[in-house]
Amino acid sequence: xxxxxxxxxxxxxxYLFTEIAHRVAAHQAANPGAKIxxxxxxxxxxxxxxxxxxAMHKAVDDEAGREHFHGYGPEQGYAFLREKAAEADFxxxxxxxxxxxxxxxxxAKCDCGNIQELFADDVAIAVGDPVYPVYVDTNVMxxxxxxxxxxxxxxxxxxxxNAANGFVPSPASLDPAQPKPDIVYLCYPxxxxxxxxxxxxxxxxxxxxxxxxxxxLFDAAYEAFIRxxxxxxxxxxxxxxxxxxxxxxxxxxxxxFTGIRCGYTVVPKGLMAYAADGSQVELRPMWTRRQTTxxxxxxxxxxxxxEAIYSxxxxxxxxATIDFYLENAKLVKNxxxxxxxxxxxxxxxPYIWVDVKGSSWDFFxxxxxxxxxVTTPGAGFxxxxxxxxxxxxxxxxxxxxxxxxxxxxTL
Amino acid sequence: xxxxxxxxxxxxxxYLFTEIAHRVAAHQAANPGAKIxxxxxxxxxxxxxxxxxxAMHKAVDDEAGREHFHGYGPEQGYAFLREKAAEADFxxxxxxxxxxxxxxxxxAKCDCGNIQELFADDVAIAVGDPVYPVYVDTNVMxxxxxxxxxxxxxxxxxxxxNAANGFVPSPASLDPAQPKPDIVYLCYPxxxxxxxxxxxxxxxxxxxxxxxxxxxLFDAAYEAFIRxxxxxxxxxxxxxxxxxxxxxxxxxxxxxFTGIRCGYTVVPKGLMAYAADGSQVELRPMWTRRQTTxxxxxxxxxxxxxEAIYSxxxxxxxxATIDFYLENAKLVKNxxxxxxxxxxxxxxxPYIWVDVKGSSWDFFxxxxxxxxxVTTPGAGFxxxxxxxxxxxxxxxxxxxxxxxxxxxxTL
Numbered sequence: 057x058x059x060x061x062x063x064x065x066x067x068x069x070x071y072l073f074t075e076i077a078h079r080v081a082a083h084q085a086a087n088p089g090a091k092i093x094x095x096x097x098x099x100x101x102x103x104x105x106x107x108x109x110x111a112m113h114k115a116v117d118d119e120a121g122r123e124h125f126h127g128y129g130p131e132q133g134y135a136f137l138r139e140k141a142a143e144a145d146f147x148x149x150x151x152x153x154x155x156x157x158x159x160x161x162x163x164a165k166c167d168c169g170n171i172q173e174l175f176a177d178d179v180a181i182a183v184g185d186p187v188y189p190v191y192v193d194t195n196v197m198x199x200x201x202x203x204x205x206x207x208x209x210x211x212x213x214x215x216x217x218n219a220a221n222g223f224v225p226s227p228a229s230l231d232p233a234q235p236k237p238d239i240v241y242l243c244y245p246x247x248x249x250x251x252x253x254x255x256x257x258x259x260x261x262x263x264x265x266x267x268x269x270x271x272x273l274f275d276a277a278y279e280a281f282i283r284x285x286x287x288x289x290x291x292x293x294x295x296x297x298x299x300x301x302x303x304x305x306x307x308x309x310x311x312x313f314t315g316i317r318c319g320y321t322v323v324p325k326g327l328m329a330y331a332a333d334g335s336q337v338e339l340r341p342m343w344t345r346r347q348t349t350x351x352x353x354x355x356x357x358x359x360x361x362x363e364a365i366y367s368x369x370x371x372x373x374x375x376a377t378i379d380f381y382l383e384n385a386k387l388v389k390n391x392x393x394x395x396x397x398x399x400x401x402x403x404x405x406p407y408i409w410v411d412v413k414g415s416s417w418d419f420f421x422x423x424x425x426x427x428x429x430v431t432t433p434g435a436g437f438x439x440x441x442x443x444x445x446x447x448x449x450x451x452x453x454x455x456x457x458x459x460x461x462x463x464x465x466t467l
Numbered sequence: 468x469x470x471x472x473x474x475x476x477x478x479x480x481x482y483l484f485t486e487i488a489h490r491v492a493a494h495q496a497a498n499p500g501a502k503i504x505x506x507x508x509x510x511x512x513x514x515x516x517x518x519x520x521x522a523m524h525k526a527v528d529d530e531a532g533r534e535h536f537h538g539y540g541p542e543q544g545y546a547f548l549r550e551k552a553a554e555a556d557f558x559x560x561x562x563x564x565x566x567x568x569x570x571x572x573x574x575a576k577c578d579c580g581n582i583q584e585l586f587a588d589d590v591a592i593a594v595g596d597p598v599y600p601v602y603v604d605t606n607v608m609x610x611x612x613x614x615x616x617x618x619x620x621x622x623x624x625x626x627x628x629n630a631a632n633g634f635v636p637s638p639a640s641l642d643p644a645q646p647k648p649d650i651v652y653l654c655y656p657x658x659x660x661x662x663x664x665x666x667x668x669x670x671x672x673x674x675x676x677x678x679x680x681x682x683x684l685f686d687a688a689y690e691a692f693i694r695x696x697x698x699x700x701x702x703x704x705x706x707x708x709x710x711x712x713x714x715x716x717x718x719x720x721x722x723x724f725t726g727i728r729c730g731y732t733v734v735p736k737g738l739m740a741y742a743a744d745g746s747q748v749e750l751r752p753m754w755t756r757r758q759t760t761x762x763x764x765x766x767x768x769x770x771x772x773x774e775a776i777y778s779x780x781x782x783x784x785x786x787a788t789i790d791f792y793l794e795n796a797k798l799v800k801n802x803x804x805x806x807x808x809x810x811x812x813x814x815x816x817p818y819i820w821v822d823v824k825g826s827s828w829d830f831f832x833x834x835x836x837x838x839x840x841v842t843t844p845g846a847g848f849x850x851x852x853x854x855x856x857x858x859x860x861x862x863x864x865x866x867x868x869x870x871x872x873x874x875x876x877t878l
Contacts, residue, residue: 058590058649058650058680059587059590059743060585060586060587060740060742060750060753061585061586061587062742065742065748067756071760074759097539099538101536103536104530106531109528112527116520119515119726120514122513122514122863125513125514127510127725128510128725129726162728162763163763169761169762173472175469176472178470179469194760194761197760238469238470239469314539314763315530315536315540316767316768317765330468330469331470332470332473337471337476345482348485349482349605349608350576350601350605352574352728353728355727357727357769358766452533
């Protein structure tokens with residue numbers, strides 16, 4: 057008799073964005089004429105950079121003839137992309153990351169989920185609260201938690217991110233009554249709160265991880281939105297981070313690749329974990345094995361498109377698009393402040409985190425029904441997200457201005 | 468202290484194709500002038516169909532403007548592709564598979580590996596021998612086997628595929644002394660032997676699976692190479708297969724998509740497995756959950772390219788390319804027969820399986836060093852592959868004819 061992985065049954069019935077989609081669809085069905093503006097799910101709306109479009113057309117043509125045809129590529133990604141990412145994303149900022157420490161993939165979501173296959177079933181995990189649900193759900197599916205009670209899974213340590221700590225918890229906030237985490241997920245600029253961490257705040261986590269033989273899984277999917285020169289873009293800007301951190305990067309928001317699918321994971325040489333007998337095991341060869349066995353590389357066309365982000369034109373064009381989204385964020389943030397709301401995020405991030413002084417889902421429903429504006433209820437990201445909504449700056453200027461007008465009328 | 472998944476240490480040091488790559492590189496380094504012909508790894512060499520190229524150019528242009536821009540797509544794939552696959556690959560052959568039972572992905576290799584996340588850690592697995600290594604390695608990494616001893620993992624049941632059974636083992640060959648398998652991997656047309664299974668042979672497995680509450684994982688990656696109208700293309704041509712089988716499809720060999728990355732998995736509605744308490748659990752919602760949580764869909768451009776395979780022009784063009792590879796296979800097969808070798812496969816498959824009457828790796832090395840021709844040693848696919856080599860028909864006609872001339876001189 058074929059037995060299932062029963063950990064799946066622990067997962068809450070509905071993925072957050074599925075539930076939102078249902079409510080939006082029901083509202084649209086009941087109000088066919090309503091022009092709904094979506095500031096919910098963090099999906100980009102602006103076209104790809106012309107340099108990327110040109111590179112992908114060329115790559116399609118490569119596949120149209122024998123001479124430049126590319127079949128199976130390296131599972132870790134093509135050198136042309138790994139080398140440019142190492143140069144522009146790290147070396148140019150004085151950070152020591154080499155091309156062969158960069159593993160190209162079809163997206164950071166996949167890598168965030170797949171990375172935990174490298175670790176023992178009983179490693180202890182800590183996550184922020186609120187949190188990007190993928191960190192939690194993938195560990196639930198792998199059996200590293202107990203059941204969900206009151207919105208939290210037993211066996212998982214939640215680090216509350218709130219106004220009191222500026223939405224950036226420190227290692228001092230770890231609960232000594234719970235097992236010491238072996239893995240801590242950090243995400244800055246943060247999804248969903250839009251908070252950024254200073255170099256000192258990240259260094260605290262790196263020092264803690266080194267001292268405790270723990271690992272930081274650092275999600276830098278939104279680093280391109282950082283405009284404050286004092287804010288670190290990479291965990292590897294911290295001293296010693298090569299010894300205790302894996303970093304995820306994404307071209308989804310950086311370059312509008314949500315439909316194109318590309319990102320990468322950095323696993324430094326010499327980064328160690330431990331066998332049960334206490335002997336050291338290097339993680340980079342394990343990730344190489346995982347990717348070569350269960351993945352076949354990102355599309356050649358996609359990788360050529362990603363390469364073009366690093367060209368002079370591509371870099372300028374993608375920066376201009378991010379500047380555009382950041383201006384959207386500023387408009388929304390200022391409008392909500394003017395309406396008397398306490399607002400976080402939105403400066404070095406496409407997300408605005410609004411204290412709604414009440415139920416997240418009630419506020420979500422109010423904005424949906426009265427303003428035809430879709431947001432994301434903070435409670436969907438965790439218990440500590442209750443009382444907030446996340447507003448995404450990914451939309452056209454016209455829609456953002458229209459949404460602001462409607463919010464002013466409704467609130 | 469962060470503990471690793473120690474199952475990774477059970478995997479043999481080198482992936483088969485990595486070892487081959489090393490030997491070929493060493494030979495090329497020692498003989499810089501040698502013109503090596505590669506009939507080893509099953510990678511395509513012919514360009515994409517013009518209809519596919521045109522569709523992908525159009526899709527790139529869609530991403531270049533706001534109006535037709537596609538961001539995040541459905542994790543299960545776009546309806547435009549799922550519907551065409553259901554129609555052409557199943558309904559047109561009288562097989563009842565619906566669009567919402569088809570899950571588009573970035574390739575069958577990924578799906579074959581990821582599907583086992585749905586099952587309990589202690590399910591018993593049976594595979595063919597020789598076998599596509601991914602079925603085995605992904606289960607080793609998940610802890611479903613013991614150590615590798617003498618080329619086989621303990622705790623895994625191997626079904627010998629040899630000349631005596633026409634390389635198609637039946638349920639009667641299961642060893643009653645071993646735990647009854649909960650999952651059986653079947654692959655027809657087979658990689659590596661090129662064998663095909665008749666409807667009666669597949670029906671025997673389906674009947675066995677239904678009677679034993681077991682699951683068949685059916686890999687149909689090479690179905691497009693079938694030319695004999697009596698040979699089934701899908702496990703669902705068997706009565707009752709919807710109740711006991713998941714099928715993997717790939718556009719890699721069908722349409723030259725090895726560098727483009729697309730395939731799909733069929734999980735029929737009503738396909739059940741069991742909780743520990745014996746209650747039924749439907750697998751399709753579990754796979755939906757797995758894909759929505761850990762995957763973000765295949766590239767939009769890729770999916771538009773795959774859609775074009777189903778257009779009139781696209782279907783004719785891709786069939787012509789497969790006919791071309793099949794003619795290559797016929798030429799190689801006949802040449803080896805003329806040289807006195809016993810040869811299987813190559814009729815409804817791009818792979819020719821040659822009985823070399825000696826060591827696989829010795830024969831591989833002989834062909835590499837004396838003929839500058841790369842093949843794949845059968846022993847790399849399992850103990851029962853010893854004594855064979857696999858020759859792939861994926862190459863230009865010119866190279867295939869040249870390789871045949873060299874084989875004639877060497878053998």
